[in-house]
Amino acid sequence: MKFNKHLESIKTYEAGKPIELVVREFGIEPKDIVKLASNENPLGCSQKVQDAVSAIVKNMALYPDDSMIKLKAGLSKRFDVEQKNIIIGSGSDQVIEFIIHAKADENTKVLVNSVTFAMYEIYAKHVGAQIIKTASQEHNLDEFYDLYKKENPSIIFLCTPNNPTGDAIDAADMMSFLEKIDEDTLVVVDGAYMEYAKYADDKKAVEPKELIEKFKNVIYLGTFSKAYGLGGMRTGYGIADELIINELYKLRPPFNITTLSLEAASVALEDEEFVNKSIALNFEQMKRYKEFANEQKLDIIESYTNFVTLCLNQNQNSTKLADDLLRRGMIVRDLAGYGMNAIRVTVGTSEQNDKFFELAKQYL
Amino acid sequence: MKFNKHLESIKTYEAGKPIELVVREFGIEPKDIVKLASNENPLGCSQKVQDAVSAIVKNMALYPDDSMIKLKAGLSKRFDVEQKNIIIGSGSDQVIEFIIHAKADENTKVLVNSVTFAMYEIYAKHVGAQIIKTASQEHNLDEFYDLYKKENPSIIFLCTPNNPTGDAIDAADMMSFLEKIDEDTLVVVDGAYMEYAKYADDKKAVEPKELIEKFKNVIYLGTFSKAYGLGGMRTGYGIADELIINELYKLRPPFNITTLSLEAASVALEDEEFVNKSIALNFEQMKRYKEFANEQKLDIIESYTNFVTLCLNQNQNSTKLADDLLRRGMIVRDLAGYGMNAIRVTVGTSEQNDKFFELAKQYL
Numbered sequence: 140m141k142f143n144k145h146l147e148s149i150k151t152y153e154a155g156k157p158i159e160l161v162v163r164e165f166g167i168e169p170k171d172i173v174k175l176a177s178n179e180n181p182l183g184c185s186q187k188v189q190d191a192v193s194a195i196v197k198n199m200a201l202y203p204d205d206s207m208i209k210l211k212a213g214l215s216k217r218f219d220v221e222q223k224n225i226i227i228g229s230g231s232d233q234v235i236e237f238i239i240h241a242k243a244d245e246n247t248k249v250l251v252n253s254v255t256f257a258m259y260e261i262y263a264k265h266v267g268a269q270i271i272k273t274a275s276q277e278h279n280l281d282e283f284y285d286l287y288k289k290e291n292p293s294i295i296f297l298c299t300p301n302n303p304t305g306d307a308i309d310a311a312d313m314m315s316f317l318e319k320i321d322e323d324t325l326v327v328v329d330g331a332y333m334e335y336a337k338y339a340d341d342k343k344a345v346e347p348k349e350l351i352e353k354f355k356n357v358i359y360l361g362t363f364s365k366a367y368g369l370g371g372m373r374t375g376y377g378i379a380d381e382l383i384i385n386e387l388y389k390l391r392p393p394f395n396i397t398t399l400s401l402e403a404a405s406v407a408l409e410d411e412e413f414v415n416k417s418i419a420l421n422f423e424q425m426k427r428y429k430e431f432a433n434e435q436k437l438d439i440i441e442s443y444t445n446f447v448t449l450c451l452n453q454n455q456n457s458t459k460l461a462d463d464l465l466r467r468g469m470i471v472r473d474l475a476g477y478g479m480n481a482i483r484v485t486v487g488t489s490e491q492n493d494k495f496f497e498l499a500k501q502y503l
Numbered sequence: 504m505k506f507n508k509h510l511e512s513i514k515t516y517e518a519g520k521p522i523e524l525v526v527r528e529f530g531i532e533p534k535d536i537v538k539l540a541s542n543e544n545p546l547g548c549s550q551k552v553q554d555a556v557s558a559i560v561k562n563m564a565l566y567p568d569d570s571m572i573k574l575k576a577g578l579s580k581r582f583d584v585e586q587k588n589i590i591i592g593s594g595s596d597q598v599i600e601f602i603i604h605a606k607a608d609e610n611t612k613v614l615v616n617s618v619t620f621a622m623y624e625i626y627a628k629h630v631g632a633q634i635i636k637t638a639s640q641e642h643n644l645d646e647f648y649d650l651y652k653k654e655n656p657s658i659i660f661l662c663t664p665n666n667p668t669g670d671a672i673d674a675a676d677m678m679s680f681l682e683k684i685d686e687d688t689l690v691v692v693d694g695a696y697m698e699y700a701k702y703a704d705d706k707k708a709v710e711p712k713e714l715i716e717k718f719k720n721v722i723y724l725g726t727f728s729k730a731y732g733l734g735g736m737r738t739g740y741g742i743a744d745e746l747i748i749n750e751l752y753k754l755r756p757p758f759n760i761t762t763l764s765l766e767a768a769s770v771a772l773e774d775e776e777f778v779n780k781s782i783a784l785n786f787e788q789m790k791r792y793k794e795f796a797n798e799q800k801l802d803i804i805e806s807y808t809n810f811v812t813l814c815l816n817q818n819q820n821s822t823k824l825a826d827d828l829l830r831r832g833m834i835v836r837d838l839a840g841y842g843m844n845a846i847r848v849t850v851g852t853s854e855q856n857d858k859f860f861e862l863a864k865q866y867l
Contacts, residue, residue, distance in 0.1 A: 140687055140720055142605050142750045149753040154569035183564040192763075193557050199767055200547040200732040201538075205518035229593060232756055240629065241506050258756070265604065265754060323504055356504055368564040371762030386506045389513040390629060392596055392622070397761050398735030399556075403563055 145245070145267040152261060158470070165466055172468040173494050175485040178302070178332075178446050180368035182420065182488070184403070185413035188369070191406040192399050203398040210401050213408040214376055218347045223381045226388060229395050231331055231360040231375030236262050237387040238358065238377075242293050242325050243268035250292035252278050254304055254477045256329065259296045268293075276479070277306045280316045287320065295320070298329040299345065300336045303474055303483045305442030307336045307343040314353070322356045325383070330359055331375075334366035336443035338418045343443055347378040355380045365445060366414050367407040372400040421445045424486050431496050435503055448474065450481045455503060457482050463502040469495060509609070509631040516625060522834075529830055536832040537858050539849040542666070542696075542810050544732035546784065546852070548767070549777035552733070555770040556763050567762040574765050577772040578740055582711050587745045590752060593759050595695055595724040595739030600626050601751040602722065602741075606657050606689050607632035614656035616642050618668055618841045620693065623660045632657075640843070641670045644680045651684065659684070662693040663709065664700045667838055667847045669806030671700045671707040678717070686720045689747070694723055695739075698730035700807035702782045707807055711742040719744045729809060730778050731771040736764040785809045788850050795860050799867055812838065814845040819867060821846050827866040833859060
């Protein structure tokens with residue numbers, strides 16, 4: 140059977156190894172496995188959210204409220220924007236998918252950072268769009284501007300803080316950059332880790348309200364998967380001018396969020412205490428990674444997120460290190476696939492980080 | 504800002520009114536509202552599923568197992584097919600989306616029944632494909648064959664039992680039809696309500712195993728939203744030859760099912776008792792709808808599903824009836840949008856059906 144030609148160039152995405160597989164493959168007890176590979180919140184999720192979801196498990200039989208009124212009201216209040224400026228996706232991933240399908244095709248180009256979130260490129264390939272990448276590892280807005288002028292992309296993705304490197308763009312620099320972009324180019328500001336950046340440094344804080352008031356061609360993305368501790372519930376959002384939201388809404392499948400996810404995210408927004416505690420723990424524990432990198436004479440990228448990127452020395456090999464750690468039940472992300480001799484480690488609880496330091500020392 | 508041209512012809516999908524909206528709009532207490540509009544399981548979902556999900560609410564923080572090994576193993580056992588023949592979607596809707604994006608584009612045609620599940624056409628429009636429809640309300644396979652020969656569609660959708668009419672194709676007739684279709688045309692057999700049809704009449708029972716062993720160009724779709732009582736958890740599946748599954752997998756976003764949905768669906772497969780009880784209740788109560796139609800001199804389409812389609816007489820108006828019922832807190836589906844002067848009513852519990860009969864009598 141013949142399929143659409145774009146599929147020929149797409150490889151099936153392989154996600155990181157789930158804990159279950161490590162258990163079977165290496166005979167390690169689940170309790171001895173530490174997963175610091177997916178930037179999940181090491182504190183789990185808010186007890187209030189757990190209670191609220193437990194209280195409505197019966198409702199699993201009922202289709203979700205497709206107007207998503209409760210969650211939209213919560214986000215509207217949280218960001219001081221109107222509900223018509225919001226679209227909810229099954230993870231912010233799905234909003235990225237809507238954006239690509241609304242604005243890209245085999246005749247257009249998509250501009251991304253050299254090292255950044257893999258899904259931009261994956262979705263762009265789904266429609267056969269051409270990917271243009273900058274050269275620098277960190278976002279360099281001058282490079283972005285030069286490529287924008289030269290290549291005329293239909294979409295530009297800025298990921299701040301960036302995954303998988305952890306660096307962030309100064310908000311003021313970004314605003315200056317956006318002023319130079321024509322209004323028919325859609326700029327995506329992916330703030331999946333913005334809650335962390337905001338806590339770490341005011342200068343990195345991007346406010347969706349300010350963004351969409353100034354620019355009709357910018358969409359801000361956020362997620363409940365990181366600081367809000369709901370990685371398993373697949374809920375993210377986009378905030379933009381109403382005209383953009385209306386177009387993306389045309390591509391949204393009905394009922395794209397589960398009934399329990401809607402409740403979980405709505406209640407998560409109300410428990411700021413949990414989020415603040417999570418972020419405070421994160422940066423307290425991150426100091427230990429900086430000390431560790433210093434001791435081990437490794438470069439560490441200044442991180443505004445809940446993970447650190449440890450750059451190895453020439454005589455070390457990130458793939459081997461990640462594999463050695465995996466065999467001991469410590470799951471981290473090898474960045475060799477991004478062209479970096481580095482590993483990305485989620486900042487865990489104090490105990491999880493202890494274990495990482497202890498094991499990593501043995502293999503470095 | 505300009506968007507892709509296909510978006511111009513897409514209207515934003517408007518789902519049925521959620522209970523919350525009826526509460527606010529008509530000032531009716533939630534306890535007095537009966538929703539028989541979305542073919543949800545009136546018994547809710549299995550207690551075992553509720554217990555299993557409650558036990559893992561902590562895991563909402565963790566990304567789902569993207570290999571979906573537990574659910575695939577359950578489906579593999581249930582249908583006696585291999586795991587490589589299975590793809591899981593966020594509802595079977597999402598598998599439909601993968602199919603359209605894999606096999607249709609602005610140069611191809613998609614053949615569907617005149618009255619059928621709306622998402623086939625909606626997704627086809629997303630890629631600009633042309634929709635070809637049969638003339639008859641029920642699936643007429645001769646008409647399908649004539650249009651297949653004439654129009655050369657890349658995809659044919661057969662929905663059996665059909666939504667929103669409830670009729671089903673004889674399995675033997677379908678097998679004969681499939682033998683006449685060339686191997687480059689993908690035929691989708693959507694069995695969202697197949698558990699009901701199988702119970703009601705052996706002749707309507709389509710077995711995915713038999714289907715995919717005989718045909719390399721056929722995909723069977725199933726869902727946990729109906730008989731399994733998990734409409735809110737967005738979990739469905741496709742079963743097909745490995746070559747088809749591999750292509751669809753390329754378009755699957757990672758983590759497309761929530762952590763709690765995977766658990767819910769896996770456990771639901773193990774509680775056949777709940778499913779059997781639900782289906783037995785359904786057909787027991789459906790008899791009452793037949794009696795009601797008889798009393799009211801209305802045509803009722805023989806239904807192999809968990810809903811009935813009541814066809815009104817010329818002096819009656821389905822839109823008005825649905826609206827009258829809505830104002831009394833009874834939500835049903837008006838089929839005027841499908842070109843039918845009819846309403847679709849989910850078969851509810853005995854009490855819910857009592858209320859429907861009582862109210863409908865007043866307005867018919």
